[in-house]
Amino acid sequence: MSELLWQKSGVEVDKRIMQFLAGDDVLLDREFFLHDIQASQAHVEGLARIGLITAEESAQLVRELAELGEDFHSGRFILDDSYEDGHSAIEARLIARLGDIGRKVHTGRSRNDQILVASRLWLKEKLAELVTLCRGVARVCLDRAARDDLPMPGYTHLQRAVVSSTGMWFAGFAEAFIDNARRAADTLALVDCNPLGTAAGYGVNLPLDRDFTTQRLAFGRLQLSPIYAQLSRGKFELAALDALAGALLDLRRLAWDLSLFTTAEYRFVQLPAAYTTGSSIMPNKRNPDVVELMRASYSAVAAARCEVEQLLSLPSGYQRDLQFSKGSIVHGFTRGLGALALLPNLLRELGWDAAAMRAAIESSMYATDVAIEQAAAGVPFREAYRRAADTANEAGQGRTPEASLAARVSPGGAADLRLAELERRWQAGEISDASRA
Template sequence: MTDLLWQKTGTRTDERIMRFLAGDDVVLDREFLLCDIEASKAHAGGLANIGILTTGERDALVRELDGLADDFRAGRFVLDDRYEDGHSAIEARLTERLGDAGRKVHTGRSRNDQVLVATRLWLKERLGELSAHCVEAARVCLARAAGEALPLPGYTHLQRAVVSSTALWFAGFAEAFIDDACRARDTRAWIDANPLGTAAGYGVNLPLDRAHTTAALGFARLQVNPVYAQLSRGKFEIAALDALAGALLDLRRLAWDLSLFTTAEFGFVRLPAEYTTGSSIMPNKRNPDAVELMRASYACVAAARTEVEQLLSLPSGYQRDLQLSKGAIFHGFHHGLGALALLPDLLARLEWNAPAMRAAIEPAMYSTDVAIEQAAAGVPFREAYRAAAAAADEAGQGRTPEASLAARTSPGASGDLRLAELNARLREFLP
């Protein structure tokens, strides 16, 4: 491991303790390194603005930081156990290449605001990806809702209830994912505040140009108070994970439907072959493994959120406990976004088994239609309800699923899906 940034003369480091302190920071910081580099470029510019660096030193630092980013992307620079973490790797590289200019780059900042700003930039990127995945899933759902309206049994309590349709099913999940995109966008706006320049949580005795770093890094506003910058660590990560979890809750329910609908007992849906796998022992099996893992993905995000939350039983100011939050948010977003990325293609290519769905619609499922029609004709609803219940087995006489769906004209229902309204909301997210 290179010389430690905080090493004091005359002190000895114990390798076992250092391994424990470093944990898997070096591995995790590979995920955040490019964000840390961008923040270092902005910080160098700010230092030049207040005379700590010359313009020549600033330009040299920016040039070397860009080179480090290129080398990292190309695999020519590897963040490994030579370094304590990504922050020390950046400073070691700059010092090696530029000497004193590299040694000056840490002026006025702490690893606390370095990790804060790198994580904040990373979360903004991930929330943008989350919104994009939700938008694409909603787009596919709306296209399919507009293109086909096959009769489909509607269930409550997993019991056959009323006549529904594939269009209503798709439109329901479209609206869910539009809301999820809104939540991702709003959460991104909420955390869009620059903590760089708050140092270890108490500011520094320099007139740091925080307006410069805010603009250079594309933040919407400054996170003003240094104490709050530390208080927000973990709080903002939980908000981002909550936004991701909301989308994965919708994915979980969608995946549950598909898990049921693909069984032989239902037989409503055929999945693309690529989304299924075979059994290692049963030659007859094709299993919906991808759908099942989509269903399970919420658990990974919920676990990540809990892990971060449990770290926050802390007083104000920075505590080393927070180091462990990086792994949680990385693994939560990696798994959650990976599941959502597969969803649009799956939705576009799944096939409905129209005969099987029609065969599952039984006469009693028209009973609600009968009761509502009688109520509309002036019969008190509870009286109409009892009469329809008594004659449930005959409720389907002279009726078809298509007529039932067309008559369902309450706004948003099968006869008035309001797809134009949903498309208008979706267009807010499109270029």
């Protein structure tokens, strides 16, 4: 391992303790490394603006940082356990290339605000991706709700309840993911603040140009209080995981529907072949493994959220416990976004079996229609309910699923899906390029 940034003379470092301290930190820092480099460039430019380094020194540092980023991206530079973490790797590289100029890069900053700003930039990127994915899911659902109008059973308590339609099914998930995109965008706006320059949580005795680094890194605002910068670590990660979890909860319920609908007992849905796998022993099987793992993906996000929340039983100020939050958010977002990325094409390509769905609509599923028709004619609803219940098995005589759906005129019902309103909300939910930066 390279020389430790914090090592004191005369103190021997125990390798076992060092391994425990580092853990898999340097591997996780690969996720944040390019963001750390980006923030380091802004930092040295800010140092030049207040005269701490010369313009030429700033230019050399920025140039070397850019080359390090290119080397890392191409694989010429590997961030491995020869470094304690990504921060020390950046400084070691600059010192190796620029000598004393490289030793100036850490002036006025701490590893605390380095990881804060790098992880903040990473969270912005992931939340922007979440917005895009949720909007993509909603787009497919809106398009298919407008195109597909097939009768199907609607269920409550997993029992056949009333006549529904594929249009209603798609419209329901369209609205859900429009809201998920909005929630992710709102969370992005919350975390879009610059902690760079707060150092170890108490500021420094230098007139750092924090407004400049805020603009340079495309943050929406400056995070003013150094103490709050430390308090927000973990808090903002929880907010981001909450936004991701909201989308994954809807994915879980959608995946449950598809898991049921693809069974031989339902036969409502045919999945695209690419989204199924074969059995290792049963030649006749095609299994909905992708859908099942989509359903399971929420568990990774919930586990990440739980771990971060448990870490936050802390006083104010930086505590090393927070190091463990990096693995949580990386794992949660990797699993969650990976599952969501597969969803639009699945929804685009799945097929409905119109005959199987129609065959599953039984006479009693019109009983609610009968009760409401009688109530509309003046029969007190509870009396109409009892009459319909007594004759439920004959309720469908002379009725068709199409007529039942056409009569469902309440806003959002099958005859009035309000897709134009959902389209307006979808259009209004696009986030700006600046917010993605």
